[in-house]
Amino acid sequence: MSGDRPQKFQSLTGMRDVLWPDSARRRDLVDRFVATSRAAGYREVVPPLLEDLGVFERVGEATDVVTKEMYEFTDRDGTRVALRPEMTAGVVRAFVQHKPLTPWKVFYAGTNFRHERPQKGRYRSFDQVGVEVLGADDPDLDVEVIALAWYFFEAIGLRQVTLLLNTLGEHDDRVRYSEAVASHFDAHRAELSEASLATLERNPLRLLDSKRREERSVIETAPKIAEFLSPSAAEHFARVKAGLDALGVPYRIDERLVRGLDYYRRTTFEFTADALDAAQNAIGGGGRYDGLAEDLGGKPTDGIGFALGVDRILLAAEAEGVLGEPESNLDVFVVDLTDGSQARDITHELRAAGLSADRRFGGGSMKAQMRSADRSGALYAVIVGEDEVAAAAVTLRRLRDHSDTAGDSAQQSVPRSELVARLAARSSETSQVRPDE
């Protein structure tokens, strides 16, 4: 016998367990996103968590997300694989692989992984919801996609959200613009930090949204994308703006919004939560990625989409105070003063009839069982003891909302045979009275 205790484990750095009530809020948020997306004709896609490393390498060779932050490893058969750091690459890979009818409008909800130092609103395992549309070039599609996210934020009650909008031009525009930006910063190397000089080599556009204050003036004087836009790119952007105006979706043009992943073309956008007092206040972002399908071996296909950070939206909702306490959904708690067989049978019957029911295991005094009933949040307690069994009845006690039940005494005896039908009837009444459930 050794006195050593077994090792105690805890969740890995940057990974968290989501327990109730947080799990209930998360579930509610995702459900609302699903409803919003379905209402606009989007269908769910569920790509795998693990992809060939190349799927992600193709889309972000110049980004930290891909070069430094991926969970990558060699699989048992020697394949280089990675946990997805974002959703778009996998979805586009699926599009190229299955060649669905276009336009392909999909939504998703899932977990991504990035090996970063955690901080508020940033975790190594984080959930996103989002949509992608492949195979359509219409600027009104950009409008639909952006508005969809906007309506979703409205639906969950968020008010302090800002939509930032920009365009990066078409492929050639972006290349010429990038060169111009590079030469601008190259001429001001002395004013750049060492880290920024490295960024200049890899992806000069990224310098535009640097947060370093001392570099602000160099950034201010950098060339603007507007001067590099081809007529068709400018026209596309104008129509996107006009569409958002028509729908009453407010936005702010941010010419330094270049976004993190380097597959973006033309329209880019980002949503920030102004109530969030954290450095990570971007709650969502997206844009067009017209070249991505081709980069992944498919035919040239236009694409656009966005991803929203579930964790950050929940933080923003908390900051705005729009998160309600999740309510108990339990109809009945069964208190059994006999040997437990009554609770076993009655909960079974109630559940089969579509009601929610719980009970306490291992018995306990009536006081203890009633306390459990109260804590469960159940609307009713069904009490069964020797007296009830002898009378072929149960005691039905209302635990909450006594006041609004005039004529409905707090406690009454109900024939055992009528219990399920009586409760089923009341349950449907109450659900009609409560519009927001």
Next chain:
RNA sequence: GUGGCCGUAGCUCAGUCCGGUUAGAGCGCCAGGUUGUGGCCCUGGAGGUCGGGGGUUCAAGUCCCCUCGGUCACCCCA
């Protein structure tokens, strides 16, 4: 990857500067008050390797070193 702050009960935290009896509080949990009635109240109880390891000392939650973890910020991003 870099830096600041913080690790004491399930949770929120006193106690650490200036080392010294059995390490405390509130909330929560359990039981009793009410031999079949929850919430409120009263009484009692359980619950702690003081993150871990090493060192200094007669004596360490308290001082020193290392380490692990958390948190916030930078970088970057949802």
